[in-house]
Amino acid sequence: MSRSTRNPFDSLLTRREALAILTVGSAALVAGSAGLDAIDSNAAEPSADHDTSPSTALGGNNAVIPLPFAAGSLNGLSERMITSHHDNNYGGAVRNLNRIEQELSRINADTPPPIVAALRDRELTFRNSKTLHEAYFANLGGNGRRSGAIESAIAAAYGTTARWEEQIRLTAMGLAGGSGWAILGFELDTGVLRTFAGGNHTQVLATSVPLLVMDMYEHSYQMDFGAAAAKYIDAFFANVNWDEVNRRLERARRASDALRGAKA
Numbered sequence: 001m002s003r004s005t006r007n008p009f010d011s012l013l014t015r016r017e018a019l020a021i022l023t024v025g026s027a028a029l030v031a032g033s034a035g036l037d038a039i040d041s042n043a044a045e046p047s048a049d050h051d052t053s054p055s056t057a058l059g060g061n062n063a064v065i066p067l068p069f070a071a072g073s074l075n076g077l078s079e080r081m082i083t084s085h086h087d088n089n090y091g092g093a094v095r096n097l098n099r100i101e102q103e104l105s106r107i108n109a110d111t112p113p114p115i116v117a118a119l120r121d122r123e124l125t126f127r128n129s130k131t132l133h134e135a136y137f138a139n140l141g142g143n144g145r146r147s148g149a150i151e152s153a154i155a156a157a158y159g160t161t162a163r164w165e166e167q168i169r170l171t172a173m174g175l176a177g178g179s180g181w182a183i184l185g186f187e188l189d190t191g192v193l194r195t196f197a198g199g200n201h202t203q204v205l206a207t208s209v210p211l212l213v214m215d216m217y218e219h220s221y222q223m224d225f226g227a228a229a230a231k232y233i234d235a236f237f238a239n240v241n242w243d244e245v246n247r248r249l250e251r252a253r254r255a256s257d258a259l260r261g262a263k264a
């Protein structure tokens with residue numbers, strides 16, 4: 001599979017980790033010697049009876065959320081690419097998270113620590129991928145015209161909104177050709193807007209919540225734009241749903257006020 005079309009979520013485990021899991025009989029996690037592709041992006045949804053698990057933290061019953069807009073309705077982002085991204089990349093992350101949670105629900109004192117470590121590593125990857133993809137799709141489907149409280153908040157943080165947009169576009173371009181996320185976040189413990197890059201699904205600003213999320217994995221744009229990431233970034237901004245960003249800002253401010261009030 002070419003680099004541009006490979007689903008990064010397929011890379012669940014290194015071959016060494018996969019073989020180690022096989023040795024402890026975790027055949028449900030690794031079926032065969034495929035190693036990196038041991039759990040594929042089309043893994044079945046968990047069986048209904050798994051919903052009866054007493055564990056809410058490791059229920060393995062996370063659901064794929066439908067696109068909040070018609071897949072063919074975006075301006076300059078094709079239905080084929082959006083559908084593939086949603087169903088294969090995001091959907092694959094959710095399905096893989098479910099299987100990892102099922103495995104973690106079964107660890108015990110006999111489970112080798114390296115196996116637990118590998119499972120925890122993959123759990124964080126897929127959980128963050130799920131969260132960030134859901135934020136990404138939910139902040140698309142708009143007309144791209146920025147307005148409301150986010151406008152003044154960005155201006156207060158960066159001097160001008162144009163300067164901030166330059167910041168996040170350059171942040172995104174820094175990830176072009178690779179993988180990661182360009183994010184405008186709200187830092188809960190300070191109440192400050194922060195723009196940052198997550199080199200992969202596990203690199204996020206620790207106390208921030210995402211306000212605007214831009215997927216910079218190649219699967220986000222390669223199908224429509226090839227390597228021309230800048231054109232994808234233009235298309236992304238033309239489709240931002242700033243009403244959703246404003247809703248997130250309002251919730252984040254309330255949460256931050258509550259958090260910092262509790263600290264005082």
Ligand SMILES: [Fe+2]
Nearest residue numbers: 089215217220
């Ligand atoms: Fe993605």
